[in-house]
Amino acid sequence: MPPKKAVKEEKILLGRPGNSLKSGIVGLANVGKSTLFQAITKCSLGNPANFPYATIDPEEARVIVPDARYDWLCQHYKPKSQVPANLTVYDIAGLTRGSSTGAGLGNAFLSHIRAVDAIFQVVRCFDDAEIIHVEGDVNPTRDLDIISEELRLKDIEFVEKAKENLAKQTRRGGQSLEMKKLKEEEATVDKILAWLNDGKDVRKGEWGPKEVEVINPLFLLTAKPVVYLINLSEKDYLRQKNKYLPKVMEWIKTNAAGDPVLPISVSFEERLATMSDEEAAEECKTLGSKSALPKVIVTMRQALNLASFFTTGTDEVRQWTIRKGIKAPQAAGVIHTDFEKTFIQCIVYNYDTLKEYGDENAVKAAGKVMTKGKDYVVEDGDILLIKAGAAKA
Known part of the structure; x- marks a missing residue:
């Protein structure tokens, strides 16, 4: 008899299983989040002001996903209706040291991150005496440490609460299937807690399908995919050099290996956003550069494990978003x-x-x-x- 084929265990992804996933723009106060939000969404939502906590309620907008395949299909079919794919983006209030214990707008801020599926983390790597820094000076690796620590501390709090609730149920004892399942969940929660206490993010762990089923309902902040956006001055972005960049890259390599990193100049994007498409194209040609925003949107879709399928015809060409x-x-x-x-x-x-x-x-x-x-x-x-x-x- 031929040998039995091994059943391949399906890998369950961290995060919600839905297709309408959301990304949040996150960072310390005054790093360029709201200005980036306005540039990326080409709208005047958000509140780019030069003081901490200018954004209190998260603003939301949909961003069209750039895709050459969709453009080609529209040219090919010349349909009456064209519907591109989009990505929902939130501008979230600036985090500060101590947010996990309620400092600043701490708890509101963290609950807003909890509601999104992935994080654009904006890191300030530009000097500007006019724009105050909540910590007093520009030090991107310290800022990265603060955000990383605050998200992890909040996750520890969430997981300890889940452990407490499970312990109340498992204390009853017994040999039922339900009790066995609860004890397995409790063991997984202990494992997650040990991982977090060890200073590691949940998304960096190797979790089995049953463990992922326990992790996902906890909506942990460190389980979400992260795309790091390194905010440079326009001058540094155009010449592709920055004094802070080597240390930032070293930090990401040590603490978040494999996460996408994109250099961007929010001030450059803001300037391009005020121009017509033709003017912006001409400006980029003159400067020998281009907007980083299309790459930012496409990279986030990849981080969320999203893909597209199309429905086509002379009536409508539409791009639909699905999980891979x-x-x-x-x-x-x-x-x-x-x-x-x-x-x-x-x-x-x-x-x-x-x-x-x-x-x-x-x-x-x-x-x-x-x-x-x-x-x-x-x-x-x-x-x-x-x-x-x-x-x-």
Whole structure:
């Protein structure tokens, strides 16, 4: 008899399983968060002021995701309606030393981070006597230490509370399946607590599927993906040199290895945001540089493990956002919740195939159009036609 195939354990991701995920712009006071928010969202929300706690309630806006594939499809189909993918971004109040114990706007700030799925962490690496620093001077590695410590301390508080609640239940004892499950959860919570007390972030741990199921409902701050945005002066950004950068890169390598790091100049982005697209393009050409914002948005989508599929036609071209690895019925559910329940099959081919062959008829003639069922894992760039039954009343 042939040997049995080993069942591959599916990796469960940290974080919420949804597709409409949100990112928060986080950092100490006066590092450029609100100005970045205005530039990235091209709106006047946020409150870029030169004093701490200028932002109290988190502002929210949707940012269009730049994608050459979507642009090509719109040019190809010339549809009546065009709907790009977007990413929801929050501008969150500045953190300060002691936030985890309620200093400044501590608890409100941390609850706002708890509500987002990923973090843009803005690190100030520019000198400007006009813009005060909440700690008195510019020292990016100290700022990174403060934020890292405050998020971890708050997580320890969350996990200790969860441990307390579980202990109340496991004290009853017994051999039931429910009790066994509770004790397993308690062991996982102890493991998370030890990890945090050891000065490590939850997202950097190797967690099994059952452990992830315990971690996710805790909404831990250090479990969220982080993209570090290094805020440089315009001069440093254009010449791609900065005196603070080597130490910052060393800190990230030691404390957050593998997390994306992007240099950005918020003052440069703010200036470009006041121009028309043509003027901004001309300015970038003159300076031999370009806006970092498209890369910032795309990098965050990657950090959130997001992908896209498309629905196309002369009526509408639309880009839909999904988590990588989801199956066709769940992707159909993103279009309409009923479609997930009544999913029958999908007709699928990939954007790359369409671009290679030029049009749908050529793709069909080449036998590249597939019909897939409920187990099909949707790939980034797939073009789908969903077939679903009538919803039950």
